[in-house]
Amino acid sequence: MPRDPGGAPGGDDGTHREPAAARLPGQRQGVARVPRRRGARLRPLADAEPQEVVVGGLPFREVVSVTQIAGGVASNVVPDRVVCGLNFRYAGHRTPAAAEERLRELVGSAGELTVLSNAASAPVAVDNPLLRRLRAAGDLAVEPKQAWTPVAEFAARGLDAVNLGPGDPQFAHRRDERVGVQAMSDTLSVLRRFLSG
Known part of the structure; x- marks a missing residue:
């Protein structure tokens, strides 16, 4: 996510x-x-x-x-x-x-x-009820993730998973990689609403 x-x-x-x-x-x-x-x-x-x-x-x-x-x-x-x-x-x-x-x-x-290695992609898990609840907790839109993440490892074991984090992909793997404080705060708020929901 x-x-x-x-x-x-x-x-x-x-x-x-x-x-x-x-x-x-x-x-x-x-x-x-x-x-x-x-x-x-x-x-x-x-x-x-x-x-x-x-x-x-x-x-x-x-x-x-x-x-x-x-x-x-x-x-x-x-x-x-x-x-x-x-x-x-x-x-x-x-x-x-x-x-x-x-x-x-x-x-x-x-x-x-x-x-040398090959890791399968993860399926799009938009129908999972927990995902729907998470989306509602943050008014989040569904978007693709242009990256390989451990979500695929969960999928390989039959578990739906998503990515959710405050990072900005335009800065990923760069010397000036950074995460905004407001983005971290917003993501934390979404997770709190989801967990208390």
């Missing part, structure tokens, strides 16, 4: 959390040979556009991000191999196996894919 600014309950994206490594081969050569460059190929991943998918009435964005890049042998040589860490956020309409297949399609013949 994201309590992002203006937000509230919803489902989770699944993810390959620091999940996959794509080894993209090419041909090593000096940078002076620009017209004949056949270095490691990143184009298939760079061209992958985010896809909007509606699950449980909520719009999720499936996106592949390159999170790490390693390669190269010298500052004047186009590398013959690059290893990219990939993170694929996929919506709840895909099983983990289908998500892996989609990632393999995106990497295609450009390289070799090794999946």
Whole structure:
């Protein structure tokens, strides 16, 4: 249940959390040979556009991000191999196996894919009576959560769960990450009304 600014309950994206490594081969050569460059190929991943998918009435964005890049042998040589860490956020309409297949399609013949982890997404739990009560306690709207959270672990055990917190996702994982005092106070008030309800 994201309590992002203006937000509230919803489902989770699944993810390959620091999940996959794509080894993209090419041909090593000096940078002076620009017209004949056949270095490691990143184009298939760079061209992958985010896809909007509606699950449980909520719009999720499936996106592949390159999170790490390693390669190269010298500052004047186009590398013959690059290893990219990939993170694929996929919506709840895909099983983990289908998500892996989609990632393999995106990497295609450009390289070799090794999946390091794969966590299923959580379903949208809007029909749970406790969720309805929580929403009423804070006049909260249902919104998707563009992240993988432990909600998916509860879902894997057959338990509905949601995210609720004061954090602003635009600051997540940044050096200036922060949470507003008013947002914390508002979230605490919602939880008190829910628990005393």
